[in-house]
Amino acid sequence: MKIIAYSSAMFSTWIFSDPYQVMFDAGDGVTAMLQHKIRRIRTIVMTHAHRDHLGGLLQLLNLRGGWGALDVYYPEGSGAFIALKEFTARFDALTAGTVGWHPVGIGSEIPLPGKRDVFLRTFPTRHYPESDSRAVRTLGYHLIERRMKLKEAFRGLPQEEIDALRRRDGKDFVLEEVESRLLSVTGDTGPLDAGIFQDSRLLFHETTFLLPKDQAETGERAHEHSNLPHVLALARDAGVKSLVLYHISTRYKPDEIREAARETAAAVGLSIPIRILMPGILTWDMMAEPDIASP
Template identity: 30%
Template structure:
């Protein structure tokens, strides 16, 4: 399972319909937050995600992307959490965590481990990785790629039996890439195991101008969640504030060959309607959505290479 829940989809100013940035990801029971704007813990309660997070990834230290963390960690502590929490982010993350622990009259019941990342840094999680991507927002800022490692190819049980391999431990050896010997003949894994199958790939831009580093990392992504703060008619304002227009995000998605694009960090000026954003994006890239609060996307596994 790889499920994405949008808990906060608004721009700098929250609205009655959009909270500040927060994206919840559940990968086979491991739960992560990417950004944690004000009110995120209440959004988690409404979405019934639970609070057993293993890690929080901060894209940058503008207030609308991290102000939800102090309340969230205090609630987790009040609820008896003892497991450590990892917080990743750009430069200033360690200082932020130190200040966070010192904030207010309370005693935190668990350890917080801060990690400062730069573009290109990789966190190896075993069967998947999270890679930090340098972005362009005028302050130290990162995007993130969650990419699963290649999976073993499909095992052809019928072919294995035809070759005289008895059902049992030898099947497992072949699936692990080890050759086996039957009646003096060496049978290679490639004879009964298909080509490796791709894992899933998800990219979150955070706040940024379109940039080459993000475009490269987004190649063939199953899902690209990109800053789509403004309509194309406000391109000059996007340049000044270091954000991306809907059309620019769609162009990046098209050039990178992503399967699906979701625009988020929607400016409060589009509180009544996001039709203009959708039109700008749809003119360039077909499979696009505007993020909504509590929208869920589940990314399926695929055998296509």
């Protein structure tokens, strides 16, 4: 899956899945970096209203809106998006008319235009201090493929027999619907339950800090974040197939991040491909980046 991405914690974060035309967050500079590529965007999903995630949304909507309809989805309890929606309508009525704004809650499903078997589903994250789930203000997103698969009981049968069963009892008798998580994007979050990411093919997990003590040193206690040992252990426990670390603090240098990821992966016993979205570096094809095991 081709993914273009940029992230440095505190300043700007966005992730664009090109084949599915989905933008996850819209940090400062996203339009200037993507330029004409923004025409490809059909759906924008926002994890939360912190400025490093939404700072580029106004400019993106103004320019992209001129090229046709698109939709923005945001956590339902977040007043910042309602304010931005109202401001956009007054500021630039022409393009604002092409943008659909949609509040979403936990477990909401989001259809993708022109994609029948692939959709998005939200999951709860832990970033704001309030634990009041009635007003959801932070969310993560799974990109999910839904397809029909032969039921366990019929696997190994000759095709003619399966066809006969299907004719006699209908396709629902022999087939069942299965979902695969093609991509999961956390946005900013503290530790989550591994079950949320079970078997995800690709997990983009925020990794603001390399060490737990680094967060304590910042004195930043109001908003929960994740650190490297926790993220790698979670990826192991969830059985994810491939991992990208992003939203990394600019305090760390690339060599230091790579080395820490290698050591920690060995320590927790995680041997899947792990890639690093280096802070402050625009990456045009995330999955073509070398994984940490490469020399």
